[in-house]
Amino acid sequence: WYLGLSLLACATAAQAEDGYRLWMRYAPATASQTADPVTVRGEQTPMLAAAAAELRRANPAGLGPVMLAHANDPAVTALRLPVATLGDEGYLVRSVTIDGRPVTLVTGTDRGILYGTFALLRHLATGAAPTRIDLTSRPRVGLRMLNHWDNLDGVVERGYAGRSLWDWWTLPDYRDPRYTDYARANASLGINGTVLNNVNAKVESLTPRYIAKAAALADIFRPYGIKVYLSARFSAPVELGGLKTANPKDPAVAAWWAAKSDEIYRAIPDFGGFLVKANSEGQPGPRDYGASHADGANMLAAAVRPHGGIVLWRAFVYADTDPNDRAKQAYDEFKPLDGQFAKNVIVQVKNGALDFQPREPFHPLFGAMPRTPIAPEFQITKEYLGFATHLAYLAPLFSETLTADTHTRGHARVSQVIDGSLDRHRLSAIAGVANIGDSRDWTGSSFNQANWYAYGRLAWDPSLTPQAIAREWAMQTFGTDPKLLDTVVAMMMASREAVVDYTGPLGLAHLMATGHHYGPGPWVADLKRPEWNPVYYHRADAAGIGFDRTKTGSKAVAQYAPGLAKLYADPKTTPENELLWFHHLPWTYRMASGATLWDTLVQHYDRGVATVDTLRTQWQQTKPLVDPERWQKTDEFLAVQAREARWWRDASLSYWMSLNNLPLPAGSPPPA
Numbered sequence: 001w002y003l004g005l006s007l008l009a010c011a012t013a014a015q016a017e018d019g020y021r022l023w024m025r026y027a028p029a030t031a032s033q034t035a036d037p038v039t040v041r042g043e044q045t046p047m048l049a050a051a052a053a054e055l056r057r058a059n060p061a062g063l064g065p066v067m068l069a070h071a072n073d074p075a076v077t078a079l080r081l082p083v084a085t086l087g088d089e090g091y092l093v094r095s096v097t098i099d100g101r102p103v104t105l106v107t108g109t110d111r112g113i114l115y116g117t118f119a120l121l122r123h124l125a126t127g128a129a130p131t132r133i134d135l136t137s138r139p140r141v142g143l144r145m146l147n148h149w150d151n152l153d154g155v156v157e158r159g160y161a162g163r164s165l166w167d168w169w170t171l172p173d174y175r176d177p178r179y180t181d182y183a184r185a186n187a188s189l190g191i192n193g194t195v196l197n198n199v200n201a202k203v204e205s206l207t208p209r210y211i212a213k214a215a216a217l218a219d220i221f222r223p224y225g226i227k228v229y230l231s232a233r234f235s236a237p238v239e240l241g242g243l244k245t246a247n248p249k250d251p252a253v254a255a256w257w258a259a260k261s262d263e264i265y266r267a268i269p270d271f272g273g274f275l276v277k278a279n280s281e282g283q284p285g286p287r288d289y290g291a292s293h294a295d296g297a298n299m300l301a302a303a304v305r306p307h308g309g310i311v312l313w314r315a316f317v318y319a320d321t322d323p324n325d326r327a328k329q330a331y332d333e334f335k336p337l338d339g340q341f342a343k344n345v346i347v348q349v350k351n352g353a354l355d356f357q358p359r360e361p362f363h364p365l366f367g368a369m370p371r372t373p374i375a376p377e378f379q380i381t382k383e384y385l386g387f388a389t390h391l392a393y394l395a396p397l398f399s400e401t402l403t404a405d406t407h408t409r410g411h412a413r414v415s416q417v418i419d420g421s422l423d424r425h426r427l428s429a430i431a432g433v434a435n436i437g438d439s440r441d442w443t444g445s446s447f448n449q450a451n452w453y454a455y456g457r458l459a460w461d462p463s464l465t466p467q468a469i470a471r472e473w474a475m476q477t478f479g480t481d482p483k484l485l486d487t488v489v490a491m492m493m494a495s496r497e498a499v500v501d502y503t504g505p506l507g508l509a510h511l512m513a514t515g516h517h518y519g520p521g522p523w524v525a526d527l528k529r530p531e532w533n534p535v536y537y538h539r540a541d542a543a544g545i546g547f548d549r550t551k552t553g554s555k556a557v558a559q560y561a562p563g564l565a566k567l568y569a570d571p572k573t574t575p576e577n578e579l580l581w582f583h584h585l586p587w588t589y590r591m592a593s594g595a596t597l598w599d600t601l602v603q604h605y606d607r608g609v610a611t612v613d614t615l616r617t618q619w620q621q622t623k624p625l626v627d628p629e630r631w632q633k634t635d636e637f638l639a640v641q642a643r644e645a646r647w648w649r650d651a652s653l654s655y656w657m658s659l660n661n662l663p664l665p666a667g668s669p670p671p672a
């Protein structure tokens with residue numbers, strides 16, 4: 001028995017709960033499950049091999065034989081299943097009988113089968129029975145991308161989970177098995193593209209040395225359906241090519257990019273294309289030469305077009321020449337270019353008009369450029385929501401943008417703009433700035449894994465609810481105990497609003513400290529450019545607070561469709577959680593509740609702190625149900641969050657009180 005016990009101890013140690021396995025925590029195989037459960041019909045492509053390997057690794061209890069077969073395989077066509085609508089990436093998974101034998105069939109294209117395999121595993125891991133399976137789905141958005149802000153020196157810009165996963169030094173020769181695990185995790189969600197390097201791009205990423213490294217990663221990711229893209233530095237023809245200019249209208253520049261693209265495609269035949277941050281925060285771009293963003297994007301698009309590549313051109317621009325309202329600039333610059341972009345260009349727009357704040361109204365460019373495919377860019381990494389430490393489940397943030405009513409062409413949702421259905425675009429895309437690093441649990445905390453997961457699930461189907469995603473993630477991550485699940489889901493669902501409450505409620509934004517963006521700094525007023533200072537955004541003084549974006553102020557409301565602009569023009573019809581984004585109001589302004597703006601603001605800060613305290617109590621209840629490693633780390637992080645929620649509240653309230661000289665409302669807890 002002693003031997004047995006120590007073997008058991010070894011097995012437990014090997015399964016240490018350090019979060020490495022993410023939501024793919026397959027149970028170790030038992031003796032009765034060792035028979036090969038998978039048959040692959042037809043050609044054994046690398047993608048089908050990857051799908052089969054995943055099934056063998058998971059070997060779900062009670063499932064019985066699984067067959068992976070193309071939708072046009074005679075064994076499948078004979079069943080007359082509804083496969084016609086699956087498209088290139090959809091799947092159908094069904095319990096059927098083939099040759100008199102019951103079998104779980106996974107069908108579609110190669111890629112559909114890969115995604116169907118993961119859907120089947122998810123289905124079973126979320127408590128479904130292994131019989132009478134009937135799953136079918138196809139993605140709504142074509143390109144479901146991660147953007148890594150990974151620098152070539154291993155530092156991840158705004159990354160809080162260790163260093164870059166890409167070990168550029170040992171690539172391309174050493175192919176860390178972790179790269180495969182990264183691809184498996186993404187494929188399990190349907191993510192099909194990854195931009196390897198930071199949008200603040202270094203030109204070295206386009207040198208032969210780095211192209212070879214990117215090619216090695218592309219080889220590893222290919223069986224998992226993931227294409228590699230690179231961020232391109234617009235001035236590369238000068239810095240790498242020795243040309244005198246990077247002017248997109250110069251034929252020598254266009255020829256340089258065409259040759260560079262040919263070179264990349266020789267190494268990576270299915271290279272996805274380029275992502276570009278141009279003329280923003282010091283990056284070079286076409287505006288340096290008097291050319292437009294469309295001129296720049298189209299020149300690059302022509303270079304990759306012969307190879308089927310695309311260009312993702314970011315709309316995140318703001319210049320110091322027009323400090324009137326930074327939030328207006330992307331619209332002002334891009335809206336007039338609608339219709340001028342080449343067919344293989346997608347304009348990538350942050351979810352809000354400013355910069356990934358805990359809450360922003362959706363970006364006015366969604367719905368405003370019907371002749372251009374528009375991709376939303378979300379930040380999965382929590383630059384403004386407490387880094388890796390604070391618990392903030394972001395599906396409600398992502399979903400809030402995706403389901404927002406643009407008031408264009410009827411009441412089209414942002415999701416209908418970005419999936420291409422509203423304006424019948426062939427291309428559609430969605431991007432998430434990754435929160436992944438080389439830390440053992442990939443994302444710096446257990447709950448941050450949920451943000452990667454939720455982003456991927458929403459990219460596949462923007463209509464999924466944050467609650468449903470939280471539940472399926474929690475089941476796969478922590479287990480199916482109902483009490484545990486209810487608690488974890490409740491914590492997740494309350495978490496993002498808590499961060500909004502203690503950092504900047506009622507539509508306030510950009511109140512963070514300089515540089516690190518972690519703590520409060522609403523008083524900061526001395527930075528070089530006006531729009532870098534928090535005081536520029538809240539505009540608080542003795543009389544009131546908020547940014548007037550109506551016709552008496554910056555007029556940004558006019559960038560929204562008329563029906564919505566009308567609602568935003570009046571504080572009474574502006575959603576309360578966006579109030580101070582659009583309006584400058586007296587501290588004594590009466591809210592719908594009858595309470596003053598000041599008292600309501602204080603209530604929100606207090607509520608944020610109280611919610612975090614509740615998260616801590618709720619987590620205590622899960623202690624017997626979660627392994628000690630993951631439980632302990634989360635518990636300690638929640639203690640940090642509770643302390644820092646108070647820091648945000650107390651610092652912010654002290655500052656507002658120094659301006660308005662108002663007392664705290666009766667009953668509000670005094671600052672610690």
Ligand code: GCW
Pocket residue numbers: 149157158199200277281316355356383
């Ligand atoms: O939010 C800001 C970040 C920068 C980032 C920039 C962008 C990559 O602070 O770190 O640069 O946005 O999105 O380009």
